[in-house]
Amino acid sequence: xxxxxxxxxxxxxxxxxxxxxxxxxxxxxxxxxxxxxxxxxxxxxxxxxxxxxxxxxxxxxxxxxxxxxxxxxxxxxxxxxxxxxxxxxxxxxxxxxxxxxxxxxxxxxxxxxxxxxxxxxxxxxxxxxxxxxxxxxx
Numbered sequence: 010x011x012x013x014x015x016x017x018x019x020x021x022x023x024x025x026x027x028x029x030x031x032x033x034x035x036x037x038x039x040x041x042x043x044x045x046x047x048x049x050x051x052x053x054x055x056x057x058x059x060x061x062x063x064x065x066x067x068x069x070x071x072x073x074x075x076x077x078x079x080x081x082x083x084x085x086x087x088x089x090x091x092x093x094x095x096x097x098x099x100x101x102x103x104x105x106x107x108x109x110x111x112x113x114x115x116x117x118x119x120x121x122x123x124x125x126x127x128x129x130x131x132x133x134x135x136x137x138x139x140x141x142x143x144x145x146x147x
Contacts, residue, residue, distance in 0.1 A: 063087050065140040066101075067124075069113070074131040082125045087142055090121045095145050098124075101137035108136050 011019070067083045074081050088096070098115040100108035112129030113136070124140070 063142040065142065067138045067140065069126060069132070069136045069138060071132055071135050074128060076131070079128050079131065080125055081128075082123055083138075084122050085124075085140075086122055088118050088122055088124050088140070089142070090118050093144060094118075095143050096124075097141045097143065099139055101139055104134075104136040104138075107132050107134060108138075111136075 065085050065087050067085060069081055069083070096115075096118060099105075100113070110130075111132040113132070114127050115138075116125045116127070118124050126138075
């Protein structure tokens, strides 16, 4: 019967040594272990992670609606016209009924720093709008 060392040598001859590329990886097992240990120890952040959502709060003023176009444009520097971002736009909870009744909708952001809203009927009060900017893969 073969000894443990003899069996290990036979196995290594078939699959390669401990540092060979067993999984067609560009990295050795030691490099992978070091990277996993670093992440587990919170020393290195995963670079592929998207940034956190950036919140923006704006107020649609009841007196600022263009009466002919039924539009209102608001500004904020976090609004970036880029395919790298998508925006979630919603009224604040307390203003959701008035927002819906006015038929308010937001345009896509095509000019950095600006967002335009349209309404079917101008609201009777100022309305707060919450926007979250999300990073997406372009």
